[in-house]
Amino acid sequence: MSMLTLKELNAGYREDSPVVRGIDLAVERGEIIALLGPNGAGKTTTLETLAGLYPRLGGDVEVDGVAVKSGDPRAAVRAGLVLVPDDRALFRGLSCEQNLRLAIRSSRRAPVREGLDQALEWFPALGKRMKVASGQVSGGEQQMLAIARALLQKPKVLLIDELSMGLAPVIVESILPVLRSVAQEQGTSMILVEQHVRLALEVADRAVVLVHGNVAIDCPAAELAGDLGRLESAYLGATA
Incomplete structure (x- = not known):
């Protein structure tokens, strides 16, 4: 059983205009997903919706096989979904x-x-x-x-939005091994939104690329790291 399962997830701020459409995703125990994509692709919207900050516009979310209530941050935390937002919220x-x-x-x-x-x-x-x-x-x-x-x-699933926001790459490089260690030793699954693609792909097991709210690429991180032209093509809207 996957640790986190998204089924036909629609997310956004207006019911008649979803930012994210029909996402199917399964995250395994201890797996790190790099959620990539151009600005406006729906990455932050996806994390905030999983964390219960906004109600889902459609679809289902399960953690360890148990359905998670929509639009309820406390229910999300109880289910094991914990968000580190881009402003850190300290x-x-x-x-x-x-x-x-x-x-x-x-x-x-x-x-x-x-x-x-x-x-x-x-x-x-x-x-x-x-x-x-x-x-x-x-x-x-x-x-x-x-x-x-x-x-x-x-958390069963740690959600991190823009880990490197305002930080020097050397600082980010000191944090990434901690995330990898926790994932391996504690079985914590993670979804990492990150604009520094190379850094994200170094720590991730899998890369999921959103473009215009849809999944354009879902593949092993190492595979995408070896073919960044494929990522650029996806960003530009070409067939990935």
Whole structure:
């Protein structure tokens, strides 16, 4: 059984004008999907809809074989769908440690000290920043904090929107191995929206390319990494 299944998913902000149309997708346990596509293709809309921020316009979503209620963020989290949005959504007036403590307590899935230690194991760079307000740390540290906070909720499927937003590639390259490790060791499935295609394909198992709200390519990430001309053709609307 797949960890996440989308069946004929339609998503958008107006019922008469869906941004995403008829997506069928199965994500296996521990699989990382790079969700790629040009601006306006529907990538963020897909993640936000899966996270329950917007009701689905059609279709079904299942996590581990269980149907997920549409348009209900709490139901999505309970089902195991956790989103790291592109703005990271941190409580910027709270310290890094306080942000993590809130996630640990709300999930009730680990002792606080154990959770904090786990976050620092993933991202040692946060060690000296725990008492600093999250709004005062660097962009890279904020992204590490946002991902650690999401992972501490023990998601079945982690949704990450624009991991590299505002970050130097070297910072992104330090985060990607953590995601790969969590996927392999904990079986966490992931969907990663990322504009830096090469970085995304390095960590992903599979690439799914959206163009005008439709799936234009669905193939192994390594296969697409070896033929980026195919990606360019899809972006331009040619047959992929």
